Amino acid sequence: MAQNSIHIVIIGGGGTAIATMYDLCLRGFKVTLIERGELTSGTTGRHHGQLHCGARYAMGDRNIARECMHESSILRKIAPQSIEYNMGMFISLNDEDMQYNNQFIEACHEADIPAKQIPISLALEYEKEVNPKIKSAVLVPDGTIDPWRLAISFAAGAMKTNNATIRIYSEVIAINTKSNYIDSIIVKDYISNKEDRIKADYYINATGAWAGKIASMANIKLDVTPSPGTMLAVKGRISNMVISRLHKAGDGDIVVPQRKLSIIGSTQWISDNPDINLVPKEDITFLKESASKMFPNFNKLEFHTAWAASRPLFGSYKNDKDVRELSRDFAAIDHSKKDNINNMISIVGGKATTLRAMAEIVSNLICEKFNINEKCKTDSIILPNYKLFYKGGYHGRK
Ligand SMILES: Cc1cc2nc3c(=O)[nH]c(=O)nc-3n(C[C@H](O)[C@H](O)[C@H](O)COP(=O)(O)OP(=O)(O)OC[C@H]3O[C@@H](n4cnc5c(N)ncnc54)[C@H](O)[C@@H]3O)c2cc1C
Structure with a gap:
């Protein structure tokens, strides 16, 4: 199966989802990203803006x-x-x-x-x-880091490949499962006020702090x-x-x-x-x-x-105090292993600083699933200027 005939849906429009879209598009997949608000309207657009070299976590994490x-x-x-x-x-x-x-x-x-x-x-x-x-x-x-510009540069890079479709103001409101896979998702489009059913070969849950909610729509418990x-x-x-x-x-x-x-x-x-x-x-x-x-x-x-x-x-917490003890590390959860859903991965945890690495591990897993030998290129290609996203007319409001 060639990558350009494989359709991947990414749920979420923060840095993690956008960087994942970019990585998969560079590897030739057809990707649709679905975000309920504007791009970066979740935590990505509202964090502290520190490019972490890791020193803060060196002692414990x-x-x-x-x-x-x-x-x-x-x-x-x-x-x-x-x-x-x-x-x-x-x-x-x-x-x-x-x-x-x-x-x-x-x-x-x-x-x-x-x-x-x-x-x-x-x-x-x-x-x-x-x-x-x-x-x-x-x-x-x-x-x-300028969190917004960084994420939008990744979005511009994805759009430039012609493999990406971005749907903003579109919320995933239900996930239809059939025995051991996701058949489709239901999306409420707040611009047309209509609901759509979208089918894909694989689904990536990149909804950050909302990832547990999305997983629960597929009857999966995600910590x-x-x-x-x-x-x-x-x-x-x-x-x-x-x-x-x-x-x-x-x-x-x-x-x-x-x-x-x-x-x-x-x-x-x-x-x-x-x-x-x-x-x-x-x-x-x-x-x-x-x-x-x-x-x-x-x-x-x-x-x-x-x-x-x-x-x-x-991870899960016991109380407000021990939450500082939770790791800032990230993980790609393949739901075929524990949850018996064969076409969904959740990418969870991490920092804004690690968005590219998070995208790489998910995209590697997707390649593995489809037996495709296409290496990650995002660590060496200079990203386009974020302005291209608007100049290129990619922002979905033409
Ligand atoms: C107080 C604070 C300070 C921080 N400071 C830093 C820092 O200085 N440096 C750093 O590297 N990291 C920092 N972080 C961490 C960093 O902000 C996050 O790790 C990162 O932004 C998460 O990005 P994300 O794309 O995974 O999630 P998000 O940006 O939250 O994206 C998830 C998206 O999913 C969308 N979504 C949710 N439900 C649905 C649905 N049903 N359908 C469609 N879309 C949906 C949301 O609207 C949202 O846009 C900080 C975090 C906090 C809270």
Whole structure:
């Protein structure tokens, strides 16, 4: 069977789904992507915007730390217009943070992350607004991502192949299964207000924090924990680099300079419903206080906004406290193995930084299913500018 006669439906329109569409289109498959809102209207369009080199996870989550280092280097190469490679600095503010200093650097090195201690005087020269009482500073290759541009560049790349169809404002409302496979899905189109039945050879569930809901439509139990968090932005850039607290990954310990803003994040709790992401009032106070520990003048900058979005954590939780312990790693779940549904894969977990790698593992699995020997090319082709998506008339509103 040639790839161009194989139709794959991808449910979701965040970074993971879009990067998967791009990878499969490059390998010659016909792909339809179905997103209930705009592209990136889920967590992708609302995250912190840190290009993770993995240092944050080096102490406790070694796999994803290594993966972030690898992927951030690839993204810097293939998506230069969406990445600001401004580096990151971890700072210790007290003796407790200081205790982590050496272990942190060692853990980074073990995950192949080039972390480098620098003199405090140099740190304060690089970052004039950072708390002058810092006790240590470590440089790492973090950066800033423009989440929307990055995802849309992948979409432009997919459309350029002529193998992709994107349907926005189209929600999957039911999945029809027959014995051990999915026969079709029912999609509600919010533009025409009509329902369609769509058939494909294979279905990919790339709906992030909603992945458990989609799986349940096919009577599959998938352990995905929606875990919302709040971020708060002030106007103006208080730092050049991404500044993080040098301690065990926690709440309110990263400031990312993003476009003309500085964003402090985040908090974390668990929820059954990724659609309900109201910002708890106490998060605003907490984030402002946390930011001012790192930057004494943070709260002098004009408040811009605060918002929340849901992480798509893979695994199940016991309570709000232990959710920080859940891994940020990702996995492609082949539902033929455990759930006896032979034509569906769910891709779950991960970070925005790892979207390309997530797409690669799913696309490899699809090739394996159809016995197609077509290698991944997304790690070496420079992505088109995101503007091509609009200039090319690909955005579905011609
Ligand atoms: C507070 C916070 C801060 C973060 N900061 C960072 C960071 O700095 N750096 C980083 O690398 N990562 C960060 N992340 C993680 C990152 O945002 C996510 O891992 C990533 O955006 C998930 O992308 P996705 O495509 O898998 O999911 P999403 O972007 O959520 O996409 C899923 C899509 O599925 C769609 N959908 C759902 N149900 C249906 C349906 N029935 N039919 C059709 N479509 C449907 C949704 O509308 C949505 O657009 C952060 C996450 C949070 C919550």
